[in-house]
Amino acid sequence: MKTIPFFPYSDLFTRDEEALSKVMLDVCRRGAYILQKECREFDAHLAEYMGVKHAFGVANGTDAIIIGLKAVGIGPGDEVILPSHTYIATAASVHLVGAIPVLAECGEDHMLDAADVEQRITSRTKAIMPVQINGRTCNMDALQAVADKHGLMIIEDAAQGLGSKFKGRSAGTFGKFGTISFYPAKLLGCFGDGGAIVTNDDEVAAQIALLKDHGRNEEGRVVAWGYNSRLDNMQAAVLDYKLKHFDVDIARRRAVAARYQEGLEGVPELNLPPGPKSNSDHFDVYQNYEIEADRRDELRSYLEGKGIKTIIQWAGTPVHQFNELGFTVELPKTDAFFKRCMMLPMNVVISDDEVDYIVDSIRSFYLEKP
Template identity: 35%
Template sequence: MKNCSEKIDQPVPFVDLGLQYENHHAAFEKAIIDTAASTQYIMGAEVSRFEKDFSDFLGVREVVSVASGTDALRLSCLAHDIGPADEILVPANTFIASILGVCELGAQPIPVDVDPETHLLDISDAETRITSKTKGIIPVHLYGQTLNMDSLLDFAERHGLFIIEDACQAHGAEWNGKKAGGFATTGCFSFFPSKNLGAFGDGGAIAVNDSSIAKKLRLLRNYGSIEKYVHETIGTNSRLDSIQAAILNVKLTHLEKWNNNRFCAASRYSNGLADLKSIKTPLFDSSLSQNHVFHLFVIQCEHRDKLQQYLTDRGIQTGIHYPVPIHLHKAFEPWGYSEGTCPIAEKLSKNILSLPMFPEITNNQIDIVINAIKEFYNYEL
């Protein structure tokens, strides 16, 4: 009998932002100092450069930077004139921020169940939730994989719905060679530090293909004004700081390489865990997502809570994305949803586990995680 109770020598973090800083600190420090010296702290050259370079990267007409991913979604909702009479379809398995803009504007988020393999919004389930009040849909490219955008665009067109893409976890993910965030009127990104493209604080952006929507968003993010003291509409203050833009300008040049590293790490996990019957690894299926950028590596597993505790005890950090489907949160009480509304999302929330994933993760660290999982199922249960 193997003794598996010992802690491993080197803990494996869930994400290691320190390594990325160490590897590129000279460029980051220069970017910060140059911006400080420029005194252009709000908007300015670094912000314009980031908006241009990120729009080129995504292949979209324009990018409007904002203060966070949550604001990108909220301002997109405002730009689509969502109001209390509207129902908006949203996936049951996502981070709550995906739907906060909908709620803030008084519209009703309608939870849609998810696909049991990809954990993404299930378009066939969405068909069953359409009513005369349905106005739009917010697909979330969760974990770094895109929805089947051909099916989604067809669905939205048939029902006359707008689409706001939540690409907050999918910087660089593609469907048929086109980047996530570039399919709809607006595509929303978060630059929360641990994202595939992360700032040194909060930040967000909206990818836009329609110049009149882009103009509306530029007004909304800046007190309803483009020209100083000329206020065309009621807006807010939601801008990307110049220092954050300067950091993102450095990081954007590394994004493809980092996404590739994540893909290689995911591939090693998948191969290493392939023969374990108690585990289901994410699909590597080109018909589902042609470029998964593995923001998260999420497995389905038996005895999830025990496995998570076992890994924690051995110094391996994991996460759960997400432990409660959105419609079962207390915040959703006003709409009266109960268990059974989205059975697949509800079941997944009890058996999913996110393994350590970041571009600098080493093969040795991945093997430590794989071996610990194998030990758990082979010896501990």
Template identity: 55%
Template sequence: MKIPFFNYSKLYLKDKEIIDQAYQSVMDRGAFILQEELKEFENALASYSEAKYCLGVANGTDAIWLSMMACGLKPGDEVLIPSHTYIATVGAAKLLGINPILVECGSDHLIDINQLNDQVTPKTKAIIPVQLNGRTANMDQVIDFANENGLLIIEDAAQGIGSKFKRQMAGTFGLTGTYSFYPAKTLGCFGDGGAILTNDDQIYNTLYELRDHGRGKNGEYNQWGVNSRLDNLQAAILLVKIKNLDEEIVRRREIAYRYTKAFSSIEMIITPPGPDENADHFDTYQNYEIECEQREKLMAFLYEKNIGTIIQWGGKAIHQIEALNFNSELPYTNEIFKKCLLLPMNTTLTDESVEYIISVIQEFYIQS
């Protein structure tokens, strides 16, 4: 049996018929830019997330820096960002001349509010919680901290779609929330794509113009803007796939439950919070990120057994990338990155595949 970390070709094949229909409809009509499928998808995602507005943009990175612009952040401002994130979160700030201040994550690998007090300065204007691995941070703590310090909240929910904290969806807590539809995401398209959620009328109108060269709904150009429109073909694919999103999440949670149950007795593995561990959290398991002893040996053993694994972000938190010149002291995050590992987690996995992965990992630690 061969199990890649992610099987991109199966992503298309499992929904081939309905995706082909959506593709053909767009092609037959020549409906490529800002067409009905995009509007329908934006409405569908806003409804699903219980947000007032949704705007499709070109990718998840654009969603972050466009949000920063629309929220009024300026060059020289500081934003608090957990170092356990993709470089896009931090790069979006740097692109605008905003200074990212990297902060610790906690035991669930999300932002640790208890470690932030020393990081706030008069220049600090916003906090960006990263809803990582299909889990939403404790947003009560984030909101309280933001209110106490007069900070805006912009959510990076690129990996968080469908996840909830106290029954509220990731991406709906802040002034804006951002999603990515990279193909491997829980809701992914077949290229790049992103979206921004907001409940604020003014922010929505600003973003509507920013993503399309500054053009408003009346067709007039009202400000400078950029070209960051979600391609209508990708919107058509997402419109088809969002109808099966709940089913996708159910399956991911089933796989997570099996992993968690199987590995709970192995002392050398720390699993992420289980599906039913905390009633405040509804996790969707975009990724299943463990901490494990003998990580490199385990990866090699799994590779020999034809099972693909990866260490997230190429194996480095943002502050550990030497070329970026951060001097952050984040000992807890450092320890996590000595042990963290992503196991295969997606709905192309069969029950047989999941059981094989479990048995091979159990075999490794029995031998160890």
């Protein structure tokens, strides 16, 4: 029986093993492990790719949000509005700087709902944090209008958004700062943990530079309390190599999404993500291909029997359902979404034949009697 993994982790290395081995051996032979030229070069190339003034590699995507929040002065008593449809790290980062995560609904496109955000603003609200999820950028015009109306800053969790755009502008570049994750399964993945913070604000950049490396300035003197959150130089070298080919990977993801769209758009039991050409304002890069499905759990079991691995993101738990963390807010739209959502295999090494097999299997499931 054919087996299609949800994400083929080993292929991150084996599909380009010879070139990646050379990159890593070069780092090791030079003993270039911490904050060497690869880190500087990757920061510069990432900033250029995203069209921002400053980019800083850090240890992981969660650190990126925490450091960004500290750099813009968000702290105890401040409220930050963010979607419940996100990974716990987004809300945890707000909590860990002493601020209060305020959870909001997602809209029909599964992104943060600007109208719902506005209803949750209080006198303590300091920022809105859209999450550029699944390789799509939110409608930033709508969110910026709310922020401007109420005098709030925009900050972005673009962990899953690198390469995606709204009206030609890159995810992560709309607010005071944006963050990226380089976790292996992300759009640009390294061989461990990694993240980045980007900003166009010189003052914010100066604070990030201090905070990510023990509060040390360019002369090496400690002038502030900081973190040990440096992007590993080996990972920077790998990421810099991969960034050179990143547009090819994005094109493949969009081609896979188009093939799913063509094969599944006529199935009434499904709600698909927007297709690659559905809206000229959005350039989606499909970190994930997340659908809504009738009889979701039965469909997943059926696909498992066909050798097709699927997942429900974050084990099917949006942030507001973590009652142990003190959340009591009711978000019926998000609840309804999580009863139907699931992810199909989406990566750059999946073949057209495998996509067609997944499509045919899904169509067969719904043609059978319940």
